Amino acid sequence: MIRRGKAGERKLTRELLVIFLAGLFCALFCTVFLMNRRFGIYAWMLDHGVIEDSRKEYARWLKKETPAFHMDKPEEYMPYFTERADAYTWMGIYDEENGKHIDSFFPEILDSRIWGSWSWSDTDIAAQSMEPPIEFETHFSDGTARVQLMSYQSLKFFPLFYLSIVIMDSLWILGPILIFVHKKMKYLGRVRCEAAVMGQGDMEHPVTVKGKDEIAALAKELDDLRLALKISMENERQTHMDNQELIRALSHDIRTPLTVLNGYLEILRRKKGDQENYPQYVQKCLIKTEELRGMTDKMFEYALVFENPGETAMQDYSLREFAGELQEQLEYLELQGFSVEYVRKGDADDRWKANPFLIQRLFTNLCSNILRYGKQDHRVTADIYMEETNVIVILENGISEQRQAAGSGVGLKSAARITELHGGEMSWTEKGDIFQVKISIPLH
Secondary structure, eight states: OOOOOOTTOHHHHHHHHHHHHHHHHHHHHHHHHHHHHHHHHHHHHHTTTTTTOOHHHHHHHHHHHGGGTTTHHEEEEEEEEHHHHOEEEEEEEEEEEOOEEEEEEGGGGGGGGTTOOOGGGGGOOOTTTTOOOOOEEETTEEEEEEEEEEEEEHHHHHHHHHHHHHHHHHHHHHHHHHHHHHHHHHHHHHHHHHHHHTTTTSSSSSOOOOOSHHHHHHHHHHHHHHHHEEEEHHHHHHHHHHHHHHHHHHHHHHHHHHHHHHHHHHHHHHHOOGGGHHHHHHHHHHHHHHHHHHHTHHHHHHHHHHHGGOOOEEEEEEHHHHHHHHHHHHHHHHHTTTEEEEEEOOOOOHHHHHHHHHHHHHHHHHHHHHHHHHHSOOOOOOOOOOTEEEEEEHHHHHHHTTTTOOOOOOOHHHHHHHHHHOOOOEEEEETEEEEEEEEEOOOO
């Protein structure tokens, strides 16, 4: 089944789109801001010497050199002047008397394949009054000339300036996206490592859930899977323990009616007791035989006490039947030599929902416990009475000094589970040589 995103869960594409738009806005703002201040930045760099203007020094050098040359022979001095000029300087020479143009040279920067190929409207810096032309008079051997020097440093500055804007815009747009992707990939790698730990069987280490996007949702699903697997493994271990408990309980419960059956047959074989009761003993044997057969039929239902008691079938059951089951078990204890005092208070025949088979197992387990560990010369007392809406049963017996070493307690555990199945409580206490069991089951 495909699970749709929960309300409030952010999508990675949506987050990336928001980051991209935010970066694009910052890039546009940066571009507009720098473009509006490009001339101011250039002027600041000129004023602070970041961009050096060598024209004044070049002008002083020219004034010293021109007297050695004839003004009308530029072919002799122009190559020399051109070689000494820097790559950004343009020079024009004019006759001072008539203003006639004598000669000029262009800066090497215009011959560059990179910078010379750009056509920038911003290169006319002289028009911006930031790098005005330098004009001065110089004397040749045959006359006076006017020299004009212009700078073309802007041809290199502004392409670099615009390129820096493009780089900054790229950083504004791509930088946050790369940082976001790096963090998500780092988080995804962490989730992968935690999933590998979980795959090795360690269900105690949680999967980190951070954020509300698809990766966080995947981490949450993995953590839920971890918890589900942890519960499943714990349930599996508990089921294994319950199965072992069930095997012991079934062994105990099957052995109990066999013991009773053996007891009656032993009485008949040795011809003990009143012979008039022999037919009754035979009937008891048949009942126990039927009980064993019924136990095999009820095996699955009995297993539900340990595995899934919520599915155990319940039916109408009366207090009279409840007391009858207890009385039948007490009669068997009398046949085994125990002195029994049975007290039932009240004649109400209330009815409620119970499982007759499990009620029979309840009293069989308790009386079997008395038979194995009880003291025969101590009276067994059994009280059954109503307390508000609960039926109360109290069994008390002495503890044999030669009793067997304490076993697994399956009989008492099974009886307690059956009581819990019927919504009741069972407790037992041992004081000195007296053992007491108290059962309280609500009638509902």
